[in-house]
Amino acid sequence: MLDTKWKPKGKSLTVLTTSVMAVSLLLSACVKSKDPESQDAGSDPQVDPSNPYKKHLEITWMGHNAIGKIYGETPMQKLIEEKFNVTIKPVPIDIFNQEQVNLYFADGKTADFIRLNGTLAGMSAIMDQGVFKEIPEETLRKYMPNWMKALEGMVDPKIVKSSMYYDGKLYSVPFFNYAQLQPWVMAIRKDWLDNVGISKMPETMEEYHEVLKRFTYNDPDKNGKNDTYGGHGLQLYLKGAFGIGAPDVNYYADKSGKVSATATTDNYKAYLKVLQSWYKEGLIDPESITDQRPQQRVKWSTGKIGVLADHPWWYASNTVGNLTKMLTDNNPNAKVEFFKPFAGPDGQKATGNIPFPGMQFGFGFGKDTSDEKIQRIMAIKDYFAADDEFWTRVFYGEEGKGYTRTPEGIIQVTPEYQNVDKTVAEGSNQYFALRPDTWEYQKKNIIYKVDMPAYDIAMNSPVVYNTVNFVTTSTNKAAAKSGAAVNTLVREFETNAMTGKLDIDKEWDAFKKKFLEVGGQAIIDEYQKQYDAVNKK
Template identity: 45%
Template structure:
C-alpha cells in the first residue's frame, strides 16, 4: 500500500541487438558483392553509396548513413568497444565511456566521415520519423534499427515503407563488423525496469493486483489464449500461411485497430523467446532476428547491475549528458577541434559532477 510496484517483463526483442540494414540493390549496382566485415570495408561502402551514384539517377543526392536518433551509429562505436554516454565496469573500475581514448578515436573517425560527406548532415536535428522518411526516399544507404521494425509483420515496418516508395529496392541485413582491435557488437540497452513491464499504482487494491497478475499468468501458460489476445480472431485479424505461421491481415494490423479491439503487446504481455516468436512469424521475417542473434551485445546506459539508486546521477546526470552530447555533435561536425578541446571537455564534465557520479556507482555496483 502507498507504493508503486513495477513488474518487469522481457521478450525476444529485448535480448537482441539493434542491427544495420543496407540497400542491397545499391550494392549490386556498385559491384559490392558482400556485406562489410571490418570498419574499413564499411567505410569503403559508405564512400561508394555517397559518390558513385548508387541509385543510378545521375544526381549527387545520396549519403552513406544517417546516424541520428538514440541508436546513433550502432556498429561503429561498438567497433571501438563502447557506446557513447554510458557507464561501464572495466577491470573492476567504473568508467564513463564518453571520456575514454576509444571514444576520442571514435569521434575522430566520425568527424572524418562527416567531412567527406558520408553522413547526412541533418542527422543532428532529424528525429526518427524524418530519418525513416529519408530512408524510404532513398536518401541514404544504411539504416540502424531493431529487427522488429524490419519484420513485415510489424505495423508500419521499415521494409514495407521502403518498398512502397520504391518497389525495386532490396535490403540486406548484416552482422556487426570488427574494429581496429577486433571488437564488434550491436547496440542494446542494459536490462532495466524503465520500459519493460507494467506498473501498479499506489492506490491499486489487492484484489485488482491479484486479478491482473492472474491474467498475466494465463498469457504465459496458455499459448492459444495468448495468441487470441495478442493477434485477435483467426479469419478476421489473421490467417495461417502455408507453413502454419500467423499471417496478419494488413488492414487489421494497425495501431488504431489494436487500440480499439484491445490487441497486441499493450494488452497481452508475456515473456517470449525467439523459439516462441518462430511459432507465429513468417520465415521471411526471420533474417533480421537471426543477424541480431549473431551479434555481441554493445550495451548503452548503465551497463552493470547495481544495488541501489545513484542519487548523484539523478541530480547531476542531465548536466553531464548535455555536456557530453554537445561535444559529441560538435566534434563530429567539426565545430570543435577534438584534441585541442579534449582537456577542457573533461574538466567541464568533472565540474558538472562526473566524479561524484562515478564514486557513487563504485559504491552501489554489484561487481
C-alpha cells in the first residue's frame, strides 16, 4: 500500500522574497524569512501564527487533467490534504472538452480551484461570464512569492505584469514554464530516410520537398503498398521559411514599428502557392485538413506519416504517452531524429508555434470562493514552487515506485507510471502539481541526454511568434469581436487555395479587401495603438 505521508529527506528548497514572513504562515513551519521588513504574520486575522492550517477547509478542484480523463480520489490528493488540512473534491470534468466546460459553467456550477485549457486571451469569453473571482495583485504577491519569483526569472517582470491582466483586472494566477520558451520542432523517420536513399537532413525548401515526395511515393516503410504520406503539420517550417507564424493570422510590427497582418503579405501568398503545388502532387494527406491531434497521432504511431511537428517535450522519453514511444511500440525498428528549420526562397528560416512571451491563464478561483480558501490554495501552489522535493513526490509519485534517479541524478519514470491511466489513478503529474518550471531545473533533473537534440534545435532556432511579435498591455477588443471571423476567412482561403479550389492570383486582391472589411483593419489599428503605447519615445 502506498505510504501517503510525505517525509522530507533533506533541507527544503526555499526561495524567499521580502514578503515571505507573511507567506511563511501559509507554507511549512521550516521556511523562515530573514528579511526584517517582512510583515508581521500575526497581523492577519485569518491566520493562527502557531498553526496556519488549524481550520479544516473543503476545496473543490478542477485540475489540469490528462486529455479525456476524469479524476477521483487519489494518493497524491491525500498527501496534499494531510499537509494542508484540507479535503479536496475533484470536479469530474475534462478541461480539454470545450463543450463540456461551457455547459458546466452555463449551468451555474463552479469550483474553488479552476484550471482550464487556454491562454488568458482565449479565456475571455468565460471570464466575461463572471465565473472567476477577481484577485488583488498584492494578495497574489503576498501569498505566492515563490511562484512569482519563478515566473519573473523566466520572463521580463514588465511583461509578466502587463500580460497577466484582463481588461485591467486580475482573474487568474499567471502561469509560464520553460516549455513556453521553446518552439516546436519537426521529427522525421530516420529509418525512412535510409530506405528512400536520402543521406542527410533537408536544409532547403527544395530538399524538404524531395523528402516529402519520396516518403509519399517510394514506399518508405517497405511494405509494398502505396499507403504513406510525407507527414503531418508540414507547414511549421514552411511557414517559418516565409516569415509567417503557425496560427491562421499574426500581426507583426516591422523594424519601423508599423503593424500589419501576415495573411495579407506577399510572403503569405508565395507560401500558399507552394502549398497548392505540393497538394496537387499528392504530397499532403487530404484528411490532414480536418484531422485533430488524436487522428494525427494515430497516423504517426501506425507509420502512415514520416514527419511530425510538435513540442520537444512530447518526444521526450520521460513524457507519459510520448510520441517516440508511441511509434516504437508499434515499430521497434523505427528511428526518430530531428532536423533544423530549412531555408526558404530568400534564405529565411525559422520555427514557430510559440507565443510571444506572456502569462498564460494559470488557474483561477470561483466567484463564490472565500478568501480563506483562496489563501489556502495559494499556499498549496506556492509550496510546489518553493519545494522541489515535495513537488517531485506529487508530480512523479513515490521514489522507487513512480520514479528512480540515474547516477547523474536525472529522474527516470518507471514503466508502470508511463501509463496515462496509472498516473490518473495516482493523481500524479499536472492535475495537482502544475507549477512554473524553469529550464535550469529541467536540464538538471529531467532532461535525458538522448532527448537533448530536440531541445537543442528548439532553443537555437530562429523563431516566428504566434499572434504578435511585440508586448501588448491590454486585450485587443477588435480581435475579441472580429478575430473569429477573420481567422475563419483566412483558414477557408488557405484550405481552398491549397486544394486548388481557387486561383490564388485572381482571388488575392479580393481576399485582402475582405480581410480588412470583416475586421482585419480594426484589429491592425488596435494593435498599432498598443505597440505605440509601449514603444513611444
